[in-house]
Amino acid sequence: DTAVSQTPKYLVxxxxxxxxxxxxxxxxxxxxxxxxxxSKKFLKIMFSYNxxxxxxNETVPNRxxxxxxxxxxxxLHINSxxxxxxxxxxxxxxxxxxxxxxxxxxxxxxxxxxx
Amino acid sequence: xxxxxxxxxxxNVPEGATVAFNxxxxxxxxxxxxxxxxxxxxxxxxxxxxxxxxxxxxxFTAQLNRASQYISLLIRDSKLxxxxxxxxxxxxxxxxxxxxxxxxxxxxxxx
Numbered sequence: 001d002t003a004v005s006q007t008p009k010y011l012v013x014x015x016x017x018x019x020x021x022x023x024x025x026x027x028x029x030x031x032x033x034x035x036x037x038x039s040k041k042f043l044k045i046m047f048s049y050n051x052x053x054x055x056x057n058e059t060v061p062n063r064x065x066x067x068x069x070x071x072x073x074x075x076l077h078i079n080s081x082x083x084x085x086x087x088x089x090x091x092x093x094x095x096x097x098x099x100x101x102x103x104x105x106x107x108x109x110x111x112x113x114x115x
Numbered sequence: 116x117x118x119x120x121x122x123x124x125x126x127n128v129p130e131g132a133t134v135a136f137n138x139x140x141x142x143x144x145x146x147x148x149x150x151x152x153x154x155x156x157x158x159x160x161x162x163x164x165x166x167x168x169x170x171x172x173x174x175f176t177a178q179l180n181r182a183s184q185y186i187s188l189l190i191r192d193s194k195l196x197x198x199x200x201x202x203x204x205x206x207x208x209x210x211x212x213x214x215x216x217x218x219x220x221x222x223x224x225x226x
Contacts (some may be wrong), residue, residue, distance in 0.1 A: 031212060033212070040218070041200070041218060041219055042216070042218055043159065043202065043216040044216070045213060045214065048212050048213070050212070055212060056212060056213055090158055090159070094212070096211070096212065098211060099147060099164075099166070101211045101212040102147060102149055102164070102204070102206050102211075102212075102214060103149075103161055103164065104161070104214065105161075106158035106159050106160065107158060108157070108158050109157075109158055
């Protein structure tokens with residue numbers, strides 16, 4: 001049983017296109033995240049939602065727009081894709097309560113390549 | 116100074132060896148620390164949490180030195196399956212949910 005799932009696993013697209021990545025978790029968590037891991041392997045948080053409410057919004061171009069229809073789903077839409085957007089995007093989830101929020105469960109990642 | 120710094124490695128060790136990684140952090144107010152493990156082309160997974168001076172789980176021991184602001188991860192009796200990148204994670208004080216990841220230390224265990 002997959003705990004945190006993401007689709008698609010691979011995404012190859014051209015500059016200027018718009019694409020979406022979807023994430024779902026069946027762990028009963030109330031908080032979900034989007035992370036970006038670039039070619040240098042740095043893993044950086046982009047957004048976090050708690051019960052459909054945006055709680056973390058790091059310095060990310062506004063071409064990136066997250067949406068959480070419910071606490072088990074978090075999507076990421078990217079407009080006007082650029083070469084620098086090529087990276088692996090990880091979804092994660094956790095409980096919101098205190099120290100439990102640090103114990104995050106990650107999805108398998110979406111490897112985005114912009115050509 | 117970066118918020119979290121790690122020796123990138125790689126550490127190449129034979130099976131059965133003991134290996135230790137250090138991670139330094141800049142925020143002296145940080146209270147909780149974590150080690151995550153990431154296999155090649157896979158997602159990060161929580162390995163250990165450190166809330167006080169240290170934690171031990173089988174062959175893995177994490178220790179915290181608050182005075183010098185570093186945490187260490189010791190792996191005893193290394194196995195081939197321990198080959199991975201080990202990510203040091205330090206949340207900002209009071210910043211629940213937000214994790215700051217180090218760049219990771221790569222470990223390669225060979226026969």
